[in-house]
Amino acid sequence: NNDPSLQAQSLRDQLNDWSYRYYVQDDPAVPDAEYDRVFRALKDLEAQYPDLVTADSPTQRVGDVPLDAFEQVQHEVPMLSLDNAFDDEELWAFDKRIRERLDVSEIIDYVAEPKLDGLAVSLLYENGELVRAATRGDGQTGENITVNARTIRSVPLKLRGNDVPKRLEVRGEVVMPHAGFEELNARQQEAGLKLFANPRNAAAGSLRQLDSRITASRPLEFYAYSMAQLEGWEHPPTHSAMLDALRDWGLRVNPEIRVCHGVEALLRFYQGILEKREHLDYDIDGVVYKVNRFDWQDDLGFVSRAPRWAIAHKFPAQEELTV
Numbered sequence: 001n002n003d004p005s006l007q008a009q010s011l012r013d014q015l016n017d018w019s020y021r022y023y024v025q026d027d028p029a030v031p032d033a034e035y036d037r038v039f040r041a042l043k044d045l046e047a048q049y050p051d052l053v054t055a056d057s058p059t060q061r062v063g064d065v066p067l068d069a070f071e072q073v074q075h076e077v078p079m080l081s082l083d084n085a086f087d088d089e090e091l092w093a094f095d096k097r098i099r100e101r102l103d104v105s106e107i108i109d110y111v112a113e114p115k116l117d118g119l120a121v122s123l124l125y126e127n128g129e130l131v132r133a134a135t136r137g138d139g140q141t142g143e144n145i146t147v148n149a150r151t152i153r154s155v156p157l158k159l160r161g162n163d164v165p166k167r168l169e170v171r172g173e174v175v176m177p178h179a180g181f182e183e184l185n186a187r188q189q190e191a192g193l194k195l196f197a198n199p200r201n202a203a204a205g206s207l208r209q210l211d212s213r214i215t216a217s218r219p220l221e222f223y224a225y226s227m228a229q230l231e232g233w234e235h236p237p238t239h240s241a242m243l244d245a246l247r248d249w250g251l252r253v254n255p256e257i258r259v260c261h262g263v264e265a266l267l268r269f270y271q272g273i274l275e276k277r278e279h280l281d282y283d284i285d286g287v288v289y290k291v292n293r294f295d296w297q298d299d300l301g302f303v304s305r306a307p308r309w310a311i312a313h314k315f316p317a318q319e320e321l322t323v
């Protein structure tokens with residue numbers, strides 16, 4: 001077909017499909033060179049017909065004009081922190097408190113997730129389009145980092161499929177993988193610039209850049225771990241069903257996440273992730289357990305700043321890496 005608008009649409013769809021395969025399914029469909037070739041073809045087509053450019057085009061990820069400052073964002077649903085458990089007894093006590101409060105005798109299903117050591121971020125999608133990204137800040141007020149979040153390839157600019165919520169707020173962690181961190185510090189060293197102390201600081205520094213071209217040059221990845229606002233879609237009954245929905249919409253969800261039946265299963269998961277820890281591509285500082293059923297999460301609610309229905313089970317501190 002020689003209709004440039006149809007050509008542009010088909011190139012965009014092709015590139016977005018390949019990105020989904022690469023980032024969400026961890027199963028690339030084509031070599032990077034093929035992706036780049038089609039990307040350049042779209043770029044050329046858009047240069048020839050500028051009014052064909054759409055906000056969700058993969059070519060629109062790198063902003064240009066740096067911001068003077070970050071706007072503030074009020075989180076409609078506060079971004080809370082987590083209580084910690086440092087040993088098995090505290091975990092048994094956590095489970096006991098929950099069963100007593102719910103007044104149930106059955107074994108509780110939890111979702112167990114690696115706790116990524118990065119930066120918590122909120123992504124807001126309206127009618128499937130990414131309209132705003134914000135840092136956690138103090139949990140109530142964060143910074144608007146939308147232009148910077150758009151540069152992260154594993155953040156979809158548009159939700160996948162045509163049956164998407166009217167409004168969806170996704171929460172997750174932005175991390176910098178070890179390999180990217182080492183390369184970045186090598187470049188910083190070369191250029192006589194300051195080195196980053198650890199991947200978490202490097203991710204924070206990269207996300208809070210006023211110039212999104214710098215952010216675009218940094219190896220950042222996003223992993224979704226929960227949903228805050230949801231409109232125009234039937235709320236999933238469990239956290240695990242919610243994570244499946246996020247994957248279907250094109251959000252990357254950590255592949256290590258498991259549903260665990262009771263505390264023994266949580267402790268096995270904890271041991272398993274602890275053994276995997278040094279082979280993972282990114283830093284983690286523990287695992288997070290969440291009651292799977294949302295009706296029970298609602299019954300349990302929150303104490304002051306943290307949910308009663310979730311807890312972080314931290315690892316012993318890693319010997320500090322000497323940079």
Ligand SMILES: Cc1c[n+]2nc(N)[nH]c2nc1OC(C)C
Pocket residue numbers: 080081082113114115116120225226288290307310
């Ligand atoms: C603060 C936080 C951090 N993390 N990290 C993971 N993996 N899940 C997760 N959930 C969080 O909060 C929810 C329990 C709301």
